[in-house]
Amino acid sequence: DAKTTQPPSMDCAEGRAANLPCNHSTISGNEYVYWYRQIHSQGPQYIIHGLKNNETNEMASLIITEDRKSSTLILPHATLRDTAVYYCIVRVADWGAGNMLTFGGGTRLMVKP
């Protein structure tokens, strides 16, 4: 699976949008971009994933650049409960590919009042 690069930490004001960048310049054509987050001492929580189109769900939006070498996770109105470590992961999601997730260091997002 391709390697990802994320800033180690970011701050965001409560109520503002949090934009978390991820670089995955070696991504292959059949690799998806996934985002998970981990609130302190809990199991990681799935947020969103995408292949090449932008995606939106009730939690967040995922913007993938046209060359797929980077992406941005957007939390539109961050709350204090969004304080967590956010992981960007790229992986093949095909039958027989296995489910192994390779976690990097992630971005520690601190939402401040």
Added chain:
Amino acid sequence: KAGVTQTPRYLIKTRGQQVTLSCSPISGHRSVSWYQQTPGQGLQFLFEYFSETQRNKGNFPGRFSGRQFSNSRSEMNVSTLELGDSALYLCASSLREGTETQYFGPGTRLLVL
């Protein structure tokens, strides 16, 4: 639908002992993966099971083993515990291998004294 459950949630053992951790996946999920999380190494993949067969294994010594039962429940075992095995052990389940979303349990926190 109930989430992934892990038992026990907390465990204290001494060096040299062995330990067995249990994971019950979401109902209907047939793939179970295990991860170890430590402050120094972060989240690392241990192994993955699908339909009672180990599909992938991470770079861990043979003291770490696992199995999956016909009802998809999984156990992992660590023999001859070392101080460095102190960690949060996380289990994740998904419908089948290679699918988009894995759901993590709350983890078992193991302390080796």
